[in-house]
Amino acid sequence: MTSLAGQIRFLSLSPNFQHQFPQDKVLQKPLVFPRKKWRCSATQQPNQQQHKSKRSRRPSSDSDSAVDPVGFLTKHGITHKPFSQFLRERYKMYKDLQDELFNRHYQLIEMATGYEILGMHRNCHHRVDFMEWAPGARYCALVGDFNGWSPTENCAREGHFGHDDFGYWFIILEDKLREGEEREKFYFQQYNYVDDYDKGDDGVPIEEIMKKIDEEYWEPGEDRFTKNRYEVASKLYEQIFGPNGPQTEEELEDIPDAETRYKAWKEQHKDDPPSNLPPTHVIDNGKNYDVFNIVDDPVWREKFRKKKPPISYWLETRKGRKAWLKKYVPGIPHGSNYRVYFNTPDGPLERIPAWATYVLPDVNGKAVAVHWEPPPESAYKWRNKHPKKPKSLRIYECHVGISGSDPKISSFNEFTDKILPHVKEAGYNAIQLIGVIEHKDYYTVGYRVTNLFAVSSRYGTPEDFKRLVDEAHGLGILVFLDIVHSYSAADEMVGLALFDGSNDCYFHTGKRGHHKYWGTRMFKYGDHDVLQFLISNLNWWIVEYHIDGFQFHSLPSMMYTHNGFASFTGDLEEYCNQYVDKDALLYLILANEMLHFLHPNLITIAEDATLYPGLCEPTSQGGLGFDYFVNLSISEMWLSLLQNVPDLDWSMSEIMRTLTGNRKNAEKMLMFAENHNQSISGGQSFAEILFGENSKQSSGKEDSVLRGPALHRMIRLITFSSGGCAYLNFMGNEFGHPERVEFPMPSNKFSFSLANRRWDLLANEGLHRDLFVFDKDLMNLDVTERVLSRGFPNVHHVNDATKVICYTRGPLLFVFNFHPTDSYAKYSVGVEEAGEYRIIFNTDEKKYSGQGRIEDTQYLHRTIAKRIDGLRNCLEIPLPNRSAQVYKLTRILRI
Template sequence: MAIPRGLKTAETVRHDVSLLTEQDVYFFKEGTHTKLYHKLGAHLISVEGVKGTYFALWVPNAERVSVIGDFNQWNSETHALKQRPDSSGIWEGFIPGVSPGTRYKYRIVSKYRNYQIDKGDPFAFFWEAPPQTASRVWSLDYEWGDGEWMARRHQANSLDAPLAIYEVHLGSWQRVPEEDNRSLTYREMAEKLAEYVKDMGFTHVELLPVTEHPFYGSWGYQTTGYFAPTARYGTPQDFMYLVDHLHQNGIGVILDWVPSHFPNDAHGLTYFDGTYLFEHADPKKGFHREWSSYIFNYDRHEVRAFLMSSALFWLEQYHIDGIRVDAVSSILYLDYGRQEGEWIPNEYGGRENLAAICFLRELNEAAYGAYPDIQTIAEESTAWPMVSRPSYVGGLGFGMKWNMGWMHDTLDYFSKDSIFRKYHHDQLTFSIWYAFSENFVLALSHDEVVYGKGSLFGRMSGDEWQKFANLRVLFGYMYGHPGKKLLFMGGEFAQGREWNHDQSLDWHLLQNPPHQGVQRWVSNLNHFYRAEPALYEQDFVTAGFEWIDCHAWEESIISFIRKDKTGKDMILVVCNFTPVLRTNYRIGVPRGGDWREALNSDSELYGGVGHGNFGGVEAVPFPAHGRANSLMLTVPPLSVLFFKNQQLI
């Protein structure tokens, strides 16, 4: 409703209405409140039969706070909030007539430096579509249809379940060229993405941050709205529909989430109440030069509660199945991205951020405590110990961790001409030495196809045929190697150019047989992987893996066994990383019987030449590689072979 200018505050704002209890304030100040989104922000309620919106904002250093918006012609004189008398620093008030969709901001007048500014709501459920910057009053009512998925997702998210994750940037997966190259909406994406992911055999999608962000080119990693999906593609309910539809098709949803830093946009969190409220005052602790963004102050209890509430918000309100925490290394280390003298040591003189360590442990304890059937995943690029171990044994408490070492070594190896690969054989074999020290995800992510790195296809060595063959080997090797799997969109069909967030993927490439072949290979890998417990049940324990031969460096061949929990099924993986055909190549195996050739990346189906083993090989009692039985194989050039042996019990 429109309020005439000059109407007294007392007549337009009720200050005797509050959603906050003394217990809420206690837990907020303690830093353990994990559901602040039910209390702070803008909430549509009815008071004595009068509909309106209750506003609550944490601004402890404010002199005056007003709500401005469509309903009062952005006039800061008519709707002032009142500070609570409990030293919480929270200002609140109920404004009748403010309805869903209303645009609003907070006019904050600071106690210091005559500073005043208009800020968006840190707890807003919805924002204007960028480049506009106002928050919007919104309800999160939605009728979910994913009850069956939610009841059984503990199985899909289990550490001994197959996880094949398709990483997606919503704005550039597909676009509509005939409509000014616009991105798909959440609802358009729901139908298309679910069908594609299901057909390809991926188990989960991981979405680059959907949290509201002002700069599209940040891909969502410079967040201003920690409780709102970006309005670029639709409403909160539209995003719920996307998650719901994926769930109804048996597909899990993981969100990238960024508690490490936030941008310096004026309407966002920076210098919020005329003081460094969410960030540190000292730039040696509070500013990332590399990203031109601010670092959260994890020492402040209220900031930790804000961040933990954000994570749990997506798990509760949007039925999200997992949170991938971005840039964990930048959170853990005080000297991250800094030179000597540019950082402040902790109280013991070390470079570890002690408050951040506590925050991450508390975050994981809260997430798994409330939702034990989800997963939290860390992008942590150093050798920090026990990232994916429980906090009660000294770990950080994540469920899984990206294996950045495997990714770097593997891509570097594949970029080398095959004639030189024998001198770098350890880049393939070294990963097994630490493969079981954490619960690893093997990630070929968006980070590997940007900033001049080129596409995965472009990074493969050799001529065009070798590039396609190498890419198939890379994917086959990844699916055989212990660890869960993640592949960024476009890699599955050998996208030729580097990813560009302003363009659709090059789907037209699928008119060409070699690209079709790679896509078919990834699809078949996914379906085979999901059907074979030996490839996923024991990803994180040594009992699930056995080398056959890791020393054939002259031939650039490795071979190993994957095992299920029962010991009944075994999968033999043989990788040839050179364009040399190997015939009569003997491989020792743990037992006799028939070894069926289940997958062969050199099959003509995938764009290969067609060398193979006629569907399988019978083991003979001829010793090799320390085993009593062996196989005599044809190992195609630049290929991965999967053989299955099933013991009848």
């Protein structure tokens, strides 16, 4: 039996390996990390190029001569020596990390494809290969219902396949020949289990194909296939190995370059008698290779430029799934339950594999992984492409499980059929899904993740989730995942805790390995294997499920050793002191660089309550490289005002300082009035506060009826229009969902009564239907007037006495009157351009459950020459209390 290292090295040099990782990405350095096994399929032919674009092997910022570790500080005129020194040291650490990673990996893309190496994969040579990383285990086996849960059958033993210096275990499960069937006569003939490729099932004998290739392809005098098992595909191999390439695994040791081997071959055969052999065996396929410089015959050179590898003949030798099923029984059938069995210093353990792609949390009292390899006729076929990256994002945040009306856990298919059409109708162009990845206990919402590569089985199968994403793309809706790489569940039977019997396989030991308050485990970001696990996890969701972006959940938990539970004043010293986790910051930089390098249209969002400097700055300029950041302080401000502050005491100045961020790069803020936190995490939604029977701020019954809807609309309009180029709303809040969410848990006797959404409120005319119409028109305002993509607003009027706020954004003028009682017949606000302004959006319209206090004749106003708010022109407009209007300049007057 050839050693594992030999197998890996041989397969890494196979044509399919070169197809997976093109020549322009290859970095010639010693191989350390195990390589992907060769899995030929009809959709992955050796002459195809999956990665067509010519990219360097490193992200652009690494080769950019304009790299400045403190660039974003310089751009904003910030001087702070300790933080500048911290950024320079962090950049040096990042460069050192890159060098270490490139000594470990052949190329950049390999760092993001650990899922193609570890886990369960089908090998073209009639077997299933399983590889796991378990540094602390002395013995590893795969147990499941396919082998009677036996740790001795189809297993790896130390010194056999298994344990190497890096803790990688390799297990081979052989497919079985059916009774009466025989193995292939020719080594190169393949039966393809994975893809629906049945061309070879036409019944043409292999001998006829060999005769055909002799007559139609091989030149007179060239070697035939009968001499060795590789001969039929020799020209194909020569594209990779050069002329007279190796024919056995032993010959692969220390192979010189193609030209050196060719010259050696010429020297070896210099005394041979003349023949009609061509002067070279290299197939150029229209490309110029250096080895061609030694070809002297122009006739042969032109002839070989036109000749292509014998792919078509080779494909005819492959048998498809129909023939495969007739001949073989899979070593581990689709749908099989399994676990990985470890023998550790503390005794035997059974664990769910870290790279499992589908997990059932409770089967007979235990969690099991499920081998998910559906046959082609059952596998989901993608139909739609990724939508184009929009200039402005309108994100609809969702939780699949609570998305239905019935008191139960809703499924992916129900969400696809019922919620996606609603999202499209509402005018949102992206959804952000929380709780999709397999997690510990339903009531944890999805944040105690146990299996990072698996969609939660509570909602359906991987194929169901693919359908959800595909249908969303068909509607022009992007799909984002709320990804939790900041911590992980501490459960030992399902998650990664004590995975191999040791306490530091994926996580820190001691106090640093445990979240201070949440009872979760903290990743060891300085470990290269953990880095690859997390980064390849991000790439997995993009490649396997066509995800368009990620929101990185709870960055403070990972960026600080105190997990973000500290007071922040904004002093830069707080972002570079001893509590900052530099390894976590390096991971975020590496993740953003690699994701944007491999997937240029991908969107990353940072959820950070500490306002870390440079979140959305380019990594080449000292930033972390995110596209957007979430301003959590906005929702906290609104919640505090609604619950604790009388309407007359609201500070307009404080509201605008919070909304605009009072910081650089505020245009990259993702704005929201309330997300899932207000509705799920034991809190109240704004609608519950405003419309509830115990509304504290209302002065009477009539005021209660008018106040709640008015403030609900105004809060959304000002939050939507006063900040960055992205906006988010949690499912149901667009129509004022009147109830909080309570997941089933012991405290409510596992009731599902509040773990759903009241979609029935939209079926009838009334307040909730009117609020939905308002939100729909608000989203349409961005479509027609490009509100979010017009740059940062110019705030020119904030009056705490009158409770009026006014700002412009492009040709649009936004005016808000938050006063609970005072209305103004002619309120003067300044404008830059003289002309006619028309109301295009009014929160007080009756169709939104407003009072309709502005007459149709009052919708058009002309400026007067009067300096107000430091501007040259003035508008005198009606401003009813608790209402807001959007004016648009429709005609410019030249004075």
